[in-house]
Amino acid sequence: MPGNWGHGGRVPGAMAPAIDGIRITMESALTARDRVGVQDFVLLENYTSEAAFIENLRKRFKENLIYTYIGSVLVSVNPYKELEIYSKQHMERYRGVSFYEVSPHIYAIADNSYRSLRTERKDQCILISGESGAGKTEASKKILQYYAVTCPASEQVETVKDRLLQSNPVLEAFGNAKTLRNDNSSRFGKYMDVQFDYKGAPVGGHILNYLLEKSRVVHQNHGERNFHIFYQLLEGGEEDLLRRLGLERNAQNYQYLVKGQCARVSSINDKSEWKIVRKALSVINFNDDDVEELLSIVASVLHLGNVQFAKDEQGNAQVTTENQIKYLARLLSVDSTVLRESLIHKKIIAKGEELNSPLNQEQAAYARDALAKAIYGRTFSWLVRKINKSLSYKGADMHSLGNASVIGLLDIYGFEVFQHNSFEQFCINYCNEKLQQLFIELTLKSEQEEYESEGIAWEPVQYFNNKIICDLVEEKYKGIISILDEECLRPGEATDWTFLEKLEDTVKNHPHFVTHKLGDQKTRKCLGREEFRLLHYAGEVNYSVKGFLDKNNDLLFRNLKEVMCNSGNPIVHQCFDRSELTDKKRPETAATQFKNSLAQLMEILMSKEPSYVRCIKPNDAKQAGLYESATFLMKRVTIYLAK
Numbered sequence: 001m002p003g004n005w006g007h008g009g010r011v012p013g014a015m016a017p018a019i020d021g022i023r024i025t026m027e028s029a030l031t032a033r034d035r036v037g038v039q040d041f042v043l044l045e046n047y048t049s050e051a052a053f054i055e056n057l058r059k060r061f062k063e064n065l066i067y068t069y070i071g072s073v074l075v076s077v078n079p080y081k082e083l084e085i086y087s088k089q090h091m092e093r094y095r096g097v098s099f100y101e102v103s104p105h106i107y108a109i110a111d112n113s114y115r116s117l118r119t120e121r122k123d124q125c126i127l128i129s130g131e132s133g134a135g136k137t138e139a140s141k142k143i144l145q146y147y148a149v150t151c152p153a154s155e156q157v158e159t160v161k162d163r164l165l166q167s168n169p170v171l172e173a174f175g176n177a178k179t180l181r182n183d184n185s186s187r188f189g190k191y192m193d194v195q196f197d198y199k200g201a202p203v204g205g206h207i208l209n210y211l212l213e214k215s216r217v218v219h220q221n222h223g224e225r226n227f228h229i230f231y232q233l234l235e236g237g238e239e240d241l242l243r244r245l246g247l248e249r250n251a252q253n254y255q256y257l258v259k260g261q262c263a264r265v266s267s268i269n270d271k272s273e274w275k276i277v278r279k280a281l282s283v284i285n286f287n288d289d290d291v292e293e294l295l296s297i298v299a300s301v302l303h304l305g306n307v308q309f310a311k312d313e314q315g316n317a318q319v320t321t322e323n324q325i326k327y328l329a330r331l332l333s334v335d336s337t338v339l340r341e342s343l344i345h346k347k348i349i350a351k352g353e354e355l356n357s358p359l360n361q362e363q364a365a366y367a368r369d370a371l372a373k374a375i376y377g378r379t380f381s382w383l384v385r386k387i388n389k390s391l392s393y394k395g396a397d398m399h400s401l402g403n404a405s406v407i408g409l410l411d412i413y414g415f416e417v418f419q420h421n422s423f424e425q426f427c428i429n430y431c432n433e434k435l436q437q438l439f440i441e442l443t444l445k446s447e448q449e450e451y452e453s454e455g456i457a458w459e460p461v462q463y464f465n466n467k468i469i470c471d472l473v474e475e476k477y478k479g480i481i482s483i484l485d486e487e488c489l490r491p492g493e494a495t496d497w498t499f500l501e502k503l504e505d506t507v508k509n510h511p512h513f514v515t516h517k518l519g520d521q522k523t524r525k526c527l528g529r530e531e532f533r534l535l536h537y538a539g540e541v542n543y544s545v546k547g548f549l550d551k552n553n554d555l556l557f558r559n560l561k562e563v564m565c566n567s568g569n570p571i572v573h574q575c576f577d578r579s580e581l582t583d584k585k586r587p588e589t590a591a592t593q594f595k596n597s598l599a600q601l602m603e604i605l606m607s608k609e610p611s612y613v614r615c616i617k618p619n620d621a622k623q624a625g626l627y628e629s630a631t632f633l634m635k636r637v638t639i640y641l642a643k
């Protein structure tokens with residue numbers, strides 16, 4: 001019964017006899033240990049009490065019972081240690097067994113979705129949410145493993161299962177990084193469809209990726225790292241390979257790897273991860289040439305970071321690191337002179353004539369970083385496309401898949417609040433607002449409407465409808481993204497500051513928006529002059545406008561684009577299409593692209609029957625056994641789910 005809010009699809013309180021029945025079924029099947037607290041919050045005597053909710057979670061967590069239900073929603077508390085609950089025997093225990101006959105588990109959710117797919121013939125999706133480090137990616141991997149082990153098999157199916165599983169280490173190497181919140185944080189959003197044939201065997205898959213945090217390629221905050229692949233290659237790459245790529249086995253030698261001052265992390269073994277990634281690449285159909293071309297790009301990003309500039313007598317930038325240019329030309333298979341000149345000039349068109357205008361040092365460094373971000377970001381999307389090719393269903397005819405064939409897994413960045421929040425957090429938190437909106441649409445609202453139309457007695461569930469915040473961000477003309485785009489596209493001197501002023505003019509009276517200028521005395525004390533604050537459904541976040549215009553424009557100078565279009569590296573060549581050079585239309589801004597891709601995602605999810613996994617982080621120290629009930633999201637989960 002995924003998607004329903006409570007057992008039997010009824011709001012708790014209205015169906016006491018039914019709940020008693022479930023309690024008996026549940027408890028009779030349990031061992032003494034499983035009976036710690038209640039395994040479904042709906043069964044709490046005091047189910048509206050926040051304190052009782054937290055206490056129940058804590059009690060169970062202390063006994064390593066990390067899973068608890070709220071109706072059909074699974075709450076999962078990150079144990080930060082390996083638990084003996086994911087063996088093949090555990091999987092067998094959940095296979096084909098009714099949701100409430102066994103103790104709560106991620107496998108129960110996986111199995112329930114699978115059975116619904118098979119019996120109700122309806123596409124399913126499992127939405128996994130929670131803040132960074134709460135355990136979303138681990139949960140999605142456990143679901144995939146469950147299908148890989150328990151679903152029917154054949155030789156061809158085994159290959160697909162392997163590929164589905166092995167796509168993870170590759171995507172994580174390129175898309176994950178150590179952050180302050182999580183040593184293996186996904187810095188992109190992922191939605192994965194697993195396709196099943198009419199026998200219920202997984203036969204293919206497809207991944208959609210969302211907004212990679214490209215700024216990490218050139219800058220990391222203190223205590224954070226760049227994407228794992230850079231360190232893995234340097235630590236694990238064979239001598240020969242490193243020599244070919246012109247790399248030294250020392251992360252400290254690369255400007256793009258030292259910004260966060262923590263190239264080494266005790267919890268991460270880059271060398272052994274490298275071996276896993278290298279093997280996974282073979283499983284997902286990368287031949288030796290593909291790998292060499294891909295790693296040439298990774299190495300070229302490191303060399304780009306070491307390109308330095310000095311100023312000549314006229315104050316124009318000159319490249320001072322000729323060696324780096326040499327390596328770049330070789331790895332990217334481009335002309336070294338053209339590349340060097342393109343890094344220090346900007347092509348402009350004046351009176352119909354093309355002119356090469358020199359850049360100063362600062363502008364050249366900006367152009368270099370923009371190129372590094374573009375190369376890495378596009379290569380990441382290429383990687384996803386390549387993985388999709390290897391996952392695509394190769395059966396003779398699509399009809400053999402039948403009508404209902406898909407279980408989608410959504411593992412997307414959780415709500416983020418840092419000391420300094422920028423454009424990336426703005427996008428990530430907007431995405432979370434959209435998912436909350438979807439959750440409301442699909443569960444609470446539709447349930448209540450159903451009860452009303454059926455004339456069933458029900459207790460009103462008071463919930464905050466966050467549509468007002470989604471509108472604030474995405475509404476045409478008046479929304480924050482529209483205002484940002486307008487500032488990016490208008491002629492004249494637009495800056496991050498003029499964007500902030502425009503925001504203040506346009507949305508000043510909005511109850512979920514405030515700035516230093518608009519706030520009262522108390523607000524001013526904790527809100528910088530360059531910040532705006534959004535009152536999200538999950539809490540307040542201050543965003544610094546610094547860099548918003550740049551990141552939204554995401555511009556790469558035309559002459560650098562040209563160089564890349566002429567690259568002899570087949571991957572780079574595919575990533576930079578010549579049509580971009582002739583296309584007069586301005587490309588969509590980053591925020592608008594993200595908004596459109598989220599709208600498509602919502603459509604995909606709306607067309608499927610959802611199940612929910614809400615992951616919770618028990619503490620901020622990434623420590624096993626430590627449960628701090630007051631963490632930010634903990635409170636939010638309580639507020640939004642316990643009611």
Ligand SMILES: Nc1ncnc2c1ncn2[C@@H]1O[C@H](COP(=O)(O)OP(=O)(O)OP(=O)(O)O)[C@@H](O)[C@H]1O
Pocket residue numbers: 078079080081082083130131132133134135136137138139181182184185186187412413414615
């Ligand atoms: N079920 C689990 N059992 C053991 N350890 C876990 C489990 N879930 C999470 N962890 C631990 O917590 C870490 C963070 O989990 P994960 O990467 O899944 O978080 P996330 O919610 O996907 O975070 P982000 O949004 O930053 O990507 C994992 O690397 C692992 O060490």
